[in-house]
Amino acid sequence: MGSCYLIIIDGLGVGAQEDAHLYGDAGSNTLGHVVARSRCRLPEFERMGLGNIIPLDTVAPVWEPLAAFGKMREASSGKDSTTGHWEIAGLQLERPFPTYENGFPDDVIENFCSLTGLGGVLANKPASGTAVIEEYGEEHQKTGLPIVYTSADSVFQIACDVDTVPLETLYDWCEIARKKVMVDEHAVGRVIARPFAGKPGSFRRLSDQRHDYSLKPFEPFLPGYLQEKGIETWSVGKVIDLFAECGFDHSRRTKSNAEGIELLLEVMELNNRGFVFVNLIETDQNFGHRNDIEGFAQALEEIDREVPRILKKLKPDDLLIITGDHGNDPAMPSTDHSREFTPLLIYPGNKATTMELPIRNSFSDIAVSVCDFYGLENPFPGKSFLNKQHI
Template sequence: MRYRRIFTIVVDSFGIGQDPEAERFKDAGANTFLHIYQSQQGLDVPTLYALGLGQLDHVDRTQTMGYACRLQEASNAKDTLTGHWEIMGLLTTQAPITFTEHGFPPELIHELEKQTGRKVIGNKAASGTAILDELGEEEIATGHMIVYTSADSVLQICGNEDTFGLDELYRCCEIARQITMKPEWRVGRVIARPYVGKKRGEFVRTANRRDYALQPPQDTVLDALKEDHYDVIGIGKIHDIFSGRGLTQTLHSESSVHGMEQTTSFLDIDFTGLCFTNLVDFDAKWGHRRNPAGYKNELETFDKKLKQFIEGMRNDDLLIVCADHGNDPTYSGTDHTRELVPCLMYSPDMKKSGVLPDGRSFADIGQTIAENFGIADRHWLGRSRLSELI
């Protein structure tokens, strides 16, 4: 075992463009990092540049520590679920089903109404904030249930925390998850979207979101680590994305800043294994809402938190900063964008730094983790980069 603790931080949606499959996904020219940099007249992220981020897109030549490379997604997808699954070794050949154009079929809605005892309103693709302004007052007045989707493979249900109630919202989502296990309705995630407020213009979504994801179809690197009695800590959406599988401890995050603070707190905890963090605000708050200024500010805040994290690392710690897909906030529409992602790796014990060759799968990350902890390679994608980290 070379590293006793590995911290893998997923900056949700932080793509770096130029994916060979982009045109097939109708994402030609998308580049989350570069277009934020250009549209906002630069980015003040010295820690990420020191790790080699700017070298990957020829934006900033600064690199003083660690190794950087770009990874290509091998799966036939561009969403959070399959991106994280691939990071931990799994290939998804069939993209998750979406209902963006026409909403959910009448048969699904009828079954959901029957089993929950509530009438469905909405049933279309929409922005989460826009649909609250449109239907929030009606939901509060009638007790009806707002159901909507997006460009992702999701069924989302809104519930006002004061009038609908969190327990009832979660109950309805659990029913929706069971209904959508049918092959023709099998969305990647059912998402509970609680909110507060009493009238249009005042509605605010809360941190009590809950995702009900499909189970990974095979064991991941997380499962193997747990089986070999290593600690596997999930922070943020990791528990939801993997349906709790392969984890020994989980923490819910209220924001990306909170997620980084939780991750940093584990520097003072003696464990052996993996701390796996998802920072969702980049995607949910800024990418989907096509807000490059907000994305820039979130990145700059993250960079400061990352500096604090690195200052507290031990010599036998390894940091991996990566992403699960792109979501270019300057691009058309509101969907994720198919992009390469950065992979930045650093440990205080490294004697050199530099840019490594691109990888053909996000699963290079999982394979690196697996080799470090002596986990036998199973069916996983990717190749380990451990020998390159010198």
């Protein structure tokens, strides 16, 4: 029995789901639009079969792909990172996490201020992180009041200049928001600390000091279940934050995709029969949310160049799964996530039931398949895509 490696390319969608119009995302196609507009080349992903999933202008379908290929439909309501990662881990949400298109209600802000001793907050509206800091950063530096904002996702975000509010104070405020304010009907998927630095006109977010405070996942969920069964679990990137630091024996946070891939390669040297859950965030965080098509394309090309190194590290019994957690189409007017199918690549391809997989009806098929891979009884909804004769 080998190891299982699950890589999430954050925000990588492959076309609008049937219900995308309900989310304002009709016509979204993150990968299709990025490839068409940038004319980027992804030769390693092409060899794996990425161009067999959907038509792509510069990534051709191949006759004998290295990986089994398909796409997955999100069954849960929502399109945020927590929902996507939780469903991948076998947790389907019947109701979406709460969102706030007009900002947070007065009682939420009053409760937050009462518990933190603050005299108020700035912004309290849905906004782009970079834009809201430019708009309110100077006032924040003068008053010390935190910038509180949300987005189309289920998030309560607090932005503070590190020279105005100490980082530990920002983290304390987020802990209070997570544990005492954003609870019950206001239990958002994530409370996020968003530190920044600089002067008006040149503020910059400090992504390496960002911290996410997620809800604790309910049981069972894939990493925790594997732990209980004696399978060693690893988190690389922001994954551990999305599961409230539950379910992992080892975790390594990252500042960039390059660092994430290097850490993955290191873990592959150390790992023996374990489960490694990786998130490569830059496509989403740095480029999707900023409508930066060229940046998104360059991030994909950087990942593509590293594919041979990853494949070379795999042992004969290992399994590699590559997918996304939602869409984030930089070619659309919105700067938020998009409700899209996600790609599915399974390497080596003969471990799958067929090279061309039918559309999966839930991201949870990954959790079911990972249980199949380790020969464990399956407690999750969904259907395995693995061929038991080859695992």
